[in-house]
Amino acid sequence: MEKTGKTALIDREKCIGCGACIQACPVNAIQMEPGFRSVVLPERCIGCGTCVELCHQKAPSLRSPQTEAQVV
Numbered sequence: 001m002e003k004t005g006k007t008a009l010i011d012r013e014k015c016i017g018c019g020a021c022i023q024a025c026p027v028n029a030i031q032m033e034p035g036f037r038s039v040v041l042p043e044r045c046i047g048c049g050t051c052v053e054l055c056h057q058k059a060p061s062l063r064s065p066q067t068e069a070q071v072v
């Protein structure tokens with residue numbers, strides 16, 4: 001898989017720590033933090049959007065690192 005130039009960011013207020021995105025991420029870019037909220041490692045994330053699509057809480061979103069603007 002190639003990098004898309006975007007990075008996922010997980011909204012801690014929305015995440016319930018179910019772990020589904022951690023299992024689904026193809027490059028192991030998501031980890032569980034203490035407190036049961038997941039966090040994206042931006043240096044690993046390739047912006048594939050898998051976590052954005054699967055999360056029922058709509059906690060992850062894709063952002064462009066240049067602008068920090070929300071793109072999805």
Ligand code: SF4
Nearest residue numbers: 015016018019021055
């Ligand atoms: S799938 Fe959504 S709610 Fe579940 S751990 Fe990932 S971001 Fe949090």
Ligand code: SF4
Nearest residue numbers: 025045046048049051
């Ligand atoms: S966008 Fe893709 S690579 Fe990035 S954290 Fe989500 S599932 Fe992993």
